[in-house]
Amino acid sequence: MVTTLTFVLVHLAPGDPISVALDRPGVTDAVRQQWRESFGLDKPLGEQYVRWVANAARGELGYSFSHRRPVRDVLADTLPRTILLAGLSLVLSFFIGIAVGVLQAERPGGARDRWLGRVLLLLYSVPDFWLALIALLAFAYWLPLLPAGGIVDPVMHDYLSAGGRIADRLKHLVLPVLTLTLLSAASIARYQRSALLDVLPSDWMRTALAKGLSWRAAVRQHAVRNALLPTITLAGLWLPALAAGAVFIEKVFSWPGMGLATVNAIGARDYPLVTAGVLAISVLVVLGALLADIAVALVDPRVRLS
Amino acid sequence: MIQLTRPSRARLRWAPLALAATIVAGCKGSEPSGNATGEVGGTIVVAMPGDVGTLLPGLVTSIGERELTDLLYDRLAEIGPDLNTLGDKGFTPRLAERWEWAPDSMSIVFHLNPRARWHDGEPVRASDVRFSLNLIKDPAFGSPVAVYVSNIDSISVRDSVTAVAWFRKHTPEEFYDLAYQVVIVPQHVLGNTPAAQLKTADVARRGIGSGRFRLVRWEAGQRLEIVADTANYRGRPKLDRVVFAVSPDFNSAVTRFFAGDADLFDQLRPENIAKLAGDTVRHALRYPNLQYATYAFNLVDPKQPTRPHPIFGEREVRRALTMAIDRHAMLRNVFDTLGVPLYGPFPGSIAVADTTLPQIPYDTTAARALLDSAGWVAGPDGIRVKNGRRLSFGLLSPSSSASRHQYAVLLQAALKKVGAEVRLEETDFATFVAKQNTHAFDTEISLFATDPSVSGFKQTWSTAGISKDGSNFTAYSNPAVDALLDSATATFDPARTRAYARRAFETIIEDAPAVWLYQPPTVMGLARRIHTTNLRADEYWAGMDEWWIPADQRIARDRIGLRPLP
Numbered sequence: 001m002v003t004t005l006t007f008v009l010v011h012l013a014p015g016d017p018i019s020v021a022l023d024r025p026g027v028t029d030a031v032r033q034q035w036r037e038s039f040g041l042d043k044p045l046g047e048q049y050v051r052w053v054a055n056a057a058r059g060e061l062g063y064s065f066s067h068r069r070p071v072r073d074v075l076a077d078t079l080p081r082t083i084l085l086a087g088l089s090l091v092l093s094f095f096i097g098i099a100v101g102v103l104q105a106e107r108p109g110g111a112r113d114r115w116l117g118r119v120l121l122l123l124y125s126v127p128d129f130w131l132a133l134i135a136l137l138a139f140a141y142w143l144p145l146l147p148a149g150g151i152v153d154p155v156m157h158d159y160l161s162a163g164g165r166i167a168d169r170l171k172h173l174v175l176p177v178l179t180l181t182l183l184s185a186a187s188i189a190r191y192q193r194s195a196l197l198d199v200l201p202s203d204w205m206r207t208a209l210a211k212g213l214s215w216r217a218a219v220r221q222h223a224v225r226n227a228l229l230p231t232i233t234l235a236g237l238w239l240p241a242l243a244a245g246a247v248f249i250e251k252v253f254s255w256p257g258m259g260l261a262t263v264n265a266i267g268a269r270d271y272p273l274v275t276a277g278v279l280a281i282s283v284l285v286v287l288g289a290l291l292a293d294i295a296v297a298l299v300d301p302r303v304r305l306s
Numbered sequence: 307m308i309q310l311t312r313p314s315r316a317r318l319r320w321a322p323l324a325l326a327a328t329i330v331a332g333c334k335g336s337e338p339s340g341n342a343t344g345e346v347g348g349t350i351v352v353a354m355p356g357d358v359g360t361l362l363p364g365l366v367t368s369i370g371e372r373e374l375t376d377l378l379y380d381r382l383a384e385i386g387p388d389l390n391t392l393g394d395k396g397f398t399p400r401l402a403e404r405w406e407w408a409p410d411s412m413s414i415v416f417h418l419n420p421r422a423r424w425h426d427g428e429p430v431r432a433s434d435v436r437f438s439l440n441l442i443k444d445p446a447f448g449s450p451v452a453v454y455v456s457n458i459d460s461i462s463v464r465d466s467v468t469a470v471a472w473f474r475k476h477t478p479e480e481f482y483d484l485a486y487q488v489v490i491v492p493q494h495v496l497g498n499t500p501a502a503q504l505k506t507a508d509v510a511r512r513g514i515g516s517g518r519f520r521l522v523r524w525e526a527g528q529r530l531e532i533v534a535d536t537a538n539y540r541g542r543p544k545l546d547r548v549v550f551a552v553s554p555d556f557n558s559a560v561t562r563f564f565a566g567d568a569d570l571f572d573q574l575r576p577e578n579i580a581k582l583a584g585d586t587v588r589h590a591l592r593y594p595n596l597q598y599a600t601y602a603f604n605l606v607d608p609k610q611p612t613r614p615h616p617i618f619g620e621r622e623v624r625r626a627l628t629m630a631i632d633r634h635a636m637l638r639n640v641f642d643t644l645g646v647p648l649y650g651p652f653p654g655s656i657a658v659a660d661t662t663l664p665q666i667p668y669d670t671t672a673a674r675a676l677l678d679s680a681g682w683v684a685g686p687d688g689i690r691v692k693n694g695r696r697l698s699f700g701l702l703s704p705s706s707s708a709s710r711h712q713y714a715v716l717l718q719a720a721l722k723k724v725g726a727e728v729r730l731e732e733t734d735f736a737t738f739v740a741k742q743n744t745h746a747f748d749t750e751i752s753l754f755a756t757d758p759s760v761s762g763f764k765q766t767w768s769t770a771g772i773s774k775d776g777s778n779f780t781a782y783s784n785p786a787v788d789a790l791l792d793s794a795t796a797t798f799d800p801a802r803t804r805a806y807a808r809r810a811f812e813t814i815i816e817d818a819p820a821v822w823l824y825q826p827p828t829v830m831g832l833a834r835r836i837h838t839t840n841l842r843a844d845e846y847w848a849g850m851d852e853w854w855i856p857a858d859q860r861i862a863r864d865r866i867g868l869r870p871l872p
Contacts, residue, residue, distance in 0.1 A: 013736070013737070014733075014736065014737040014740040014741070015734075015736030015737050015738075015739055015740035016736075016740070017736075019736070019739050019740060019743060020735065020736045020739055021367045022367060022450055023739045024367075024450065024755065024777075025754065025755075025756065025757075025762060025765045025766060025776075025777040026450065026451065026453050026454060026757070026762070026765055026777075027450045027453070027775075028452070028453050028774075028775040029773075029774035029775050030445065030775075031448050031449070031450055031452060031453075032774075034445060034446070034448035035448050035505070038448065038502060038505050038506070039505075063506055066359065067357070067359055067526065068359035068360050068505065068506065068510070068511075069359075069526065073526075074526070077526055077527060078527065133557055136557070136558060136561050137561065140561055140562075140565045140567075141561050141564055141565050144565055144566075147565075147567055148558065148561045148562040148565040148567045149551075149553060149558045149561070149562055149567070150528060150529070150551060150552075150553075150567075151528060152528075153567075154351055154528070154529040154531075154549045154551040154567075155349055155351060155531075155547075155549050155863040155866070156862065156863055156866075158871050159866055251554055251555040251558070252555050252557065252558050253558060254551070254552060254553045254554060254555065254558050254559075254562070256357075256526070256527030256528055256552065260554060261527070264356075264554070267734060267735060267736060268736070269736045
C-alpha cells in the first residue's frame with residue numbers, strides 16, 4: 001500500500017529523471033528516448049509498477065538514475081549511516097529527556113521546572129536546520145573544535161593510527177548527533193514530565209512517603225518506573241521519525257545518509273530510490289513498534305505476565 | 307542563508323574596495339615565485355556540491371562528472387585559453403603529439419605519443435581513438451555529445467600509434483569537433499561491455515584514463531580521491547592529490563571552506579566574498595564562465611503551441627517590456643559590484659562576444675507609449691487590457707536559484723510600473739525543466755551554459771532549435787538569423803565569423819525574444835597557499851595539473867606524499 005501510493009505520487013509529479021539529468025543544449029530527443037529505454041522508463045506506468053513489485057519481492061529494488069547504482073547498493077551505504085545517527089541520538093535523547101523530565105517533575109512549578117521548561121520550549125520551537133547551522137558555525141567555525149561535516153576527515157583519516165581513526169569518527173559524529181539529540185530530547189522531556197505528574201498523586205506514592213521515603217527518593221525509585229511506559233512506547237515511534245527527519249541534519253553536516261539520498265532523489269525524480277526510501281522508513285516504523293512492545297514488556301511486569 | 311559574521315560599519319565601508327582588490331588580484335591566477343618553481347607535492351580538498359554518478363566521459367551529465375573525467379582522461383589535443391574553435395589554432399598536443407591535415411582537409415592524421423599509457427599500464431593505441439568515436443556515435447550508448455560528432459565520418463587505424471579521422475564535409479570546426487568533444491577512453495576496459503549497458507556497468511565507475519591524475523578511491527556520497535600518475539607520459543602533475551569532499555548543502559560547504567576543511571569551493575556568493583577581504587589564509591578568485599541568464603518570452607501559446615502567444619507573439623510588446631526593465635540597476639541590486647552585464651545572447655568569454663552591439667534602451671516612457679500604440683491601454687486597476695485580455699502573465703523560475711528568485715521579484719516590480727501584472731511561479735527544478743521543454747510557460751528566467759563554439763547558438767536561437775532536439779524554449783524563429791548563424795559556422799575566416807555572428811545577435815536583440823539579464827559571476831574560494839594557472843572559461847580546472855603549493859606553505863595534509871592507502 002505504502003509503495004503503491006509512493007510510486008503513484010512520485011510519478012504524478014511533473015518532470016522525469018532523464019529530462020533533469022540531460023538538461024543541456026545539444027542533447028537530442030533520440031538520446032533522451034534511448035536513456036528512457038535503458039532504464040525502462042518508456043514502458044507504461046502499470047507495467048513499470050508490476051515490474052518494480054516483482055523485482056522488489058526478489059530483493060531487487062531497481063536502479064537509481066541519480067546515483068547510477070543499484071538502489072540496493074545505495075541503501076546498503078546510506079541506511080546504516082542514518083541508523084547510526086538516529087540510533088545514537090535516540091539513546092542519548094531518551095537518557096537526557098527522561099532525566100530532564102524527572103528534574104522538572106520533582107518540583108513542579110518551581111524555579112528549576114520553569115527554567116528548564118523555557119529552555120525545552122526554545123529547543124522544541126527552533127527549526128532543526130537552523131539549530132544545525134548554528135551548531136556548525138559555533139563549533140566548526142567560530143570555535144573550531146569539531147569538523148564541519150562528513151563522516152571522517154576526507155584526507156587524513158586513513159593515515160591515522162587505529163585510535164586516531166576512532167577519535168576522528170567520533171569527532172565527526174558529535175555535531176550531528178548532538179543537534180538531533182537536543183531537538184528530540186526536548187519533546188521527550190515534556191512527555192516524561194507530563195507522565196510523571198500523572199502518577200505522582202497515586203496511592204502508592206502516598207504509601208511510599210508514609211513509609212519514610214524522601215520525596216526525591218520516592219519519585220526516582222517508584223514514580224519514574226511507572227511513568228516510563230508511555231515514553232518507551234514513544235521511543236518505538238521515534239526511531240523512524242528520527243531516521244526520516246534527520247534529512248536536514250544530514251544535509252547541513254554533509255552526512256550521506258538515507259534521508260538525504262531520498263530527498264535528493266525526489267528532486268531528481270529518481271523513482272526507484274524514492275520508493276525504496278519510503279519502503280525502508282515503513283520497515284523502520286514496524287521495527288520500531290516491535291521494539292517498543294518488547295521494551296514495555298521488559299519494564300512492565302503486567303505486560304510480561306499477560 | 308546565514309552570514310558568517312556581522313561586519314562592522316567601517317569594514318563594510320571598505321569591503322567593496324577590498325573585495326575588488328581581492329578578486330582582481332585573483333583574476334590572472336598567481337604566478338610561481340622564483341625558487342619554488344617545479345616543486346611537487348601537496349593536497350587540495352575540493353568541496354563538491356553533489357556526488358557524481360559516472361566516470362565515463364561520453365555519459366557525463368553534471369559539472370562534477372565533467373571536472374573529474376577531464377582530470378582523469380586526456381583528449382587528442384587541448385583547446386587553447388582563447389577557446390578558438392576554428393581550425394587547430396591554439397590547440398596543444400595531448401595524446402596526439404602531432405597531426406597532419408590532408409590537402410583537402412577531409413581527413414587529419416593523428417600521431418599518438420608512443421609513451422602514453424592508461425592508468426592500468428596498457429599503452430594507448432590508435433584503436434582506442436577509433437573505439438572512443440564509435441562509442442559516442444553508437445545510438446545504443448546514448449551519449450549526450452553525439453550530436454557534436456555527426457560530421458566525423460569515421461576513424462581508421464593506420465598503425466598502433468596513428469589514427470586517421472575522416473570527415474563528411476570540410477567545416478571550420480571539424481578539428482574542434484573531434485579534439486574537444488571526443489575524450490579518448492580505453493577499449494580494453496570498456497570494449498567487452500555492450501554499449502547499451504555502459505550506463506549501468508561498474509566499468510563506467512573505474513575511471514581508468516590517461517590523464518595526469520588517476521583515481522584511487524571513490525566512496526559514494528562521501529569523497530573521491532585522485533592522485534598524481536607518476537608514470538604519465540606528460541610527467542606527473544605538481545600536486546600529489548585532489549580530494550573531492552561531497553558537501554550537499556551550500557552553507558555547510560561554505561563553512562567547510564572557511565573552517566579550513568576544504569581548500570576550494572567554486573560557488574561563493576557575494577556575502578561570502580566580503581568575508582574574505584582581510585583573510586590571510588583564503589582568498590576569492592573570480593573565474594570566467596560560459597553561462598548567461600535571460601528573461602525569456604514564450605513566443606507560442608502554452609496551451610496551443612502551433613499558435614503565437616496572445617501577448618508575446620507581438621514584437622512591439624516584447625520590445626516595450628524590455629524597455630521597462632532597468633537591467634543595470636537590477637544587476638547592481640542582485641550582484642553588487644560582482645555583476646557582469648549581458649549584451650546579447652552570448653557570454654562574454656566566447657570568441658564572437660561583442661559588447662558594442664546596440665541595445666534596446668531602458669525608457670519607461672517609451673515603453674508605455676509603445677504599449678499604448680499596440681492597443682494595450684490601462685484598465686481601472688492600472689493593469690493594461692487589450693480586447694478584454696489583461697496584460698497579465700506568469701514568470702517561471704526554479705526555486706533552487708537565489709539570484710533568479712531575486713530577479714523575479716525585481717522584474718515583477720519593474721513591469722508593474724508600465725501596467726503589466728506578473729505572477730511569480732517558482733517550481734522545483736524538475737518541474738521547471740518539464741515546463742521549459744514543453745513551452746508551458748509565459749515568461750521564464752533561464753540560464754544557459756554554452757560551449758565555446760558558434761554552432762552552439764543554433765540550438766538555442768535558430769528555428770531548428772525549436773524542435774525537441776534543441777533548446778530554443780522561447781520558440782524564437784527568424785529566417786534571417788538562421789541564415790546568419792549558418793554562415794557564421796560555415797565560413798573559414800574568423801573575421802567573417804564574427805561579422806555574421808554580430809549581425810545575427812543584432813537581429814535577435816532587435817526582435818527581443820528575451821531580455822539579456824546577466825552573466826552569473828563565478829567566484830571560487832581558494833586557500834592562498836594554492837597557486838593556480840590561468841583559469842579557462844569552459845573549465846577552470848583545465849590546468850589543475852599545473853597548480854602548485856610552495857613547500858614552505860604546506861600544511862599537514864600536503865605532506866602525506868604519494869604513499870599508498872593503508
